Amino acid sequence: MRVLLSTFGSRGDVEPMAALGAALQALGAEAVVCAPPDPEFAALLTRAGVPLAPAFTPVRQWAADAMANRPPMSLPERAAIVMAAQFEAISTAAEGCDVVLTTGLFPSTAAARCVAEIRGLPYIYTAYCPLFVPSEHQRPFAYPAHPHPPGETDNRVLWARDIQSMNALFGGAYAGLRASLGLPPVDNVRDHVFTDRPWLASDPMLSPWEPTDLREVVQTGAWILPDDRPLPTGLETFLNAGPPPVYVGFGSMPLHAFQDAARTAIGAARAQGRRVILAHGWADLALIDDRDDCFAVGDVNQQTLFSRVAAVVHHGGAGTTTTAARAGAPQVVVPQIADQPYWAGRVAALGVGAAHDGPTATVESLSAVLGTALEPEVRARAAAVAGTIRADGARVAASLLLESVRSG
Template sequence: MRVLVSTIGSRGEAQPALALATQLRELGQEAVVCAPPDFREWAESLGVEYLPVGPRVHGTAKQKAGASITAEQRRAMIEGTVADQFAAVGAAAEGCDVIVGGGALAIAARSVAEHRGIGYVYAAFAPVTLPSPHHAPPVYGMPGRTPADGTTGNGELWAQDAQRWYLLWSAPLNAQREALGLTPVTDVSGHIYSGAPWLAADPTLAPWPEPSELKVLQTGAWILPDHRPLPPELETFLDAGEPPVYFGFGSVRAPEGIARAMIEAVRSLGRRAILARGWAELEPIDDGPDVLAIGEVNQQALFPRVAVVAHHGGAGTTTAAAAAGAAQLVVPQMYDQFSFAGRVERLGIGTAHPADEPTAGSLTAALGRALAPEVAETARTVAGKIRQDGALTAARHLIETRRPGSPARRGEGGGSGRL
């Protein structure tokens, strides 16, 4: 079997795609990943076949939050990414038996699968991104959208969300479908999600709420094992005193002045800090010996050795910190990060910073709560419940449903494009 894993986004989307592809290869299957060019070298170092799509996304982390673009610019960006995806995913799907579309911006995946008459699976990385009567759509960081005020039901909010998807994406999507001889799509988001999506998130950290109209298969998070040693400089810093506070925003943008505010907060509590530069290129405010700036390192090796992981609330970092048994301080910025922040607080494994702009004072208060002994104890307990086999579960399910005579294959006629 040959599987194409298609995704658009930053490391939070690329890493689980690589995890699934790696697991499939270990089970004797072929896999290719189609994602932004930023991750090609990383994929090839893992021995994963990789085909890039679209422009590099690294620079988006340095853009100012709230930077406005015109409607014409947005329309051009949408048309460009749809065209790029149909070209790249269409080429990458050659010889494949199934396409796994990771994340809602993998617009072309299902149409390409339908055109080729092969299987299709949609995988979400957070439950809040899938329609449910139990939660509203994520809106933080989305242009022109504000959180629900509680006066509109979740069903209506998801209907409004589907309408927005249609207005933004239907014209370029259907133009590409027409060129392939496919019928138009009238429900863009429903077309992408399918009726039976997968949820690549940990069931303890991010459970799917039932009952639901969707037939959701929760596989667990797709974790890519990392065996790299920590850099000697980092080892020396860790050994020089009590566990420090880790702080980083990964591959997303960071609020203006966040590095200064966080360092001041850490120092006010008498702690040391590890500052991950990330794509936002955060830097220390001085050359004090109590702060070490680092590049990209093995989080699986680092997080068990820190007092608190302070971060943006991305699915990957939240899961890595939870699996390590580290307390968390989540400073969410957009989309599903607010959901993960709330879940961390409800589980008692950390603190969620309010949606307000973070300051040294607000971070000091939130960090102080995260450093409480009972939070550390709960985090260690929850760590034992975090599954490590999500990618294996997904890979095995793909293999099983592609066997001759399986229900998925028996119902495949006419290129239904769904497992």
């Protein structure tokens, strides 16, 4: 059996697909991941032993341009470009495949849905966060130019309005693509792409799914790619030269709202008497001086590193949150966009760290929440929760996927 795993997004979208691809291959299936061909993703998939089928463009510069609206265009216009281009890329990747599983940006998942229909293949949509799946227990994500009505507290009403918002943003592009392919029109873009039985690839402790009659959800656990890479020699030397430092990294965030992130974070850690490991990330964070209490890193084994730090300061991506939780590291989340406020809230609710109020921090505000995360009781709680985080989500999902296809 050959499985197509399709995504278009940042590392947080790609790495779980690499984990699932590796798990599928361990069970005897073939897997191919259609993902952005950025060098870091190519290296990641090579490490996982899963072949890469390139998406229509590398994503790092595309994401920076989209967030800065370069060139100027509306979200529906940008979505239409991605949808059409991704249909071509995913179609090529789907040659010889028996099933399509997709996640990532909505225009890409919509394109994957069309590829599956055209080829008559089973199709599975997966979310990494409950925020994007209809449930009366939570409010939907509010898209730009489509805010929630002031004062509306009924989540069922908000999810019904969410259909209208997504039709307004993506319906025209989807209708155009489907018409060009000879596929029938749909009147509810969201539910057609998300399906009535989506999968949720997140940890049940970190993001529990509460049953709802709005959707039947299959929660598999997070898809985690094991990492056995040794830490670089220089990093090992730094770790061994003093007490556990604070890790600061914002992953795939360009940080438009938090321009002086490195200086602020280093200042906050120093105010707490802590050393710092600074991850460059997509924001290209750099050391602010030549003092020996800070060390800068690129792509390293976070699974190992996080178990040796005093706290992890990050943006609140699903992958980073899960990795820090598994390592038992207290967390400070400075959420920027999308699902990151959700993960910040979960970290605070579980007592495994603290959430910064908003995307832009000062030395004083970040030092305050870091101080909370460094309290002994928070570290004890983080260590206790670490033992409950499942590591078998990718294997569970791989088994379910193969069973569902074989059973028809």
